[in-house]
Amino acid sequence: MDGRKRYCPFCGGPLSARESEGRKRLFCEAEKRFLYENPVPAATALVLDSGGRILLVRRNREPGRGEWALPGGFVENGESPAEAARRELEEETGLRGDGALLVDVIYQESEFYRTALLIIGYRFSAFEGELRPGDDADEAGFFEPQSLPPLAFESHRRLVSAVLVS
Numbered sequence: 529m530d531g532r533k534r535y536c537p538f539c540g541g542p543l544s545a546r547e548s549e550g551r552k553r554l555f556c557e558a559e560k561r562f563l564y565e566n567p568v569p570a571a572t573a574l575v576l577d578s579g580g581r582i583l584l585v586r587r588n589r590e591p592g593r594g595e596w597a598l599p600g601g602f603v604e605n606g607e608s609p610a611e612a613a614r615r616e617l618e619e620e621t622g623l624r625g626d627g628a629l630l631v632d633v634i635y636q637e638s639e640f641y642r643t644a645l646l647i648i649g650y651r652f653s654a655f656e657g658e659l660r661p662g663d664d665a666d667e668a669g670f671f672e673p674q675s676l677p678p679l680a681f682e683s684h685r686r687l688v689s690a691v692l693v694s
Contacts, residue, residue, distance in 0.1 A: 536563065567635060567644040571613035572600030572684065573625055574651040574691045577670050582688060584677070585620050585665035591640040592680030598649070598687065599665070613650040619663040627653030631690050634683040649687035 533543055533554060541558025548555075554563040575583040584596045599620040603612040610628040617625045631649040638645050661668040671677065673692050679685050 533563075565643070567646045568641065569603040569609060569612075569646045569648060570600060571603055571609045571616065571648045571650065572598040572687060573613045573617035574598060574631060574649055574687060575617065575621075575623065575625060575655050576651075576691070579670075581670035581672055582676065582691070583621065583623070583659075583668065583670050584679070585661060586667035587664060587680060588666040589664040591638070595680035596677045597680045598684045599668075600647075601664075603648070609648040610650055613648070614652075616663075617652065617655075618657070620661065620665040621657075621668045622660040622662060623655045623657040625650075625652030625655045629653060631687055634686055636681070636683045645683075647681075647683040647687070649683075649690070651691055 535541065536543055536556040536558065539556065539558050541556050543554045543563070544557055545552050546555040546562070548562050554565065556563060583599065585599050587593055587595055587597055599617045600613065601616040603609050607615065613628060614625050617623055628650040631651050634647040636645045636647055659668055676688070679688065
């Protein structure tokens with residue numbers, strides 16, 4: 529399978545590719561309208577402890593199974609990206625974050641999800657709770673900036689670099 533959509537998700541009619549505004553876009557033949565494919569938003573949490581160490585989790589799911597990453601995941605309906613980052617932080621580490629500050633928004637193509645992602649990074653100025661891995665994390669811990677393990681995703685490397693230089 530080549531990953532292209534063949535049928536309209538709204539009416540089930542056949543899709544074709546047509547030129548619109550200088551780009552090739554999907555077109556629903558039955559409804560005579562273009563379908564706009566958009567990146568999927570995901571949010572990450574950047575947390576530093578009082579010693580300047582950064583919080584990472586070891587993933588137990590693909591993509592990046594067995595590798596270290598920032599706590600994070602997809603933004604769900606009914607929540608803001610900051611709320612998603614806070615939720616993912618608590619699910620994956622047991623910590624509750626406060627004071628979310630936007631670090632960056634990174635566009636990333638994903639072969640695994642067969643779409644583009646918007647990785648939205650938030651630094652939390654405070655946190656509380658007992659650190660414990662959960663959800664899709666096997667381990668969670670704070671790491672010295674000079675001895676970080678390799679990170680699973682380029683977007684996470686960029687977000688960590690942005691926080692460590694600020």
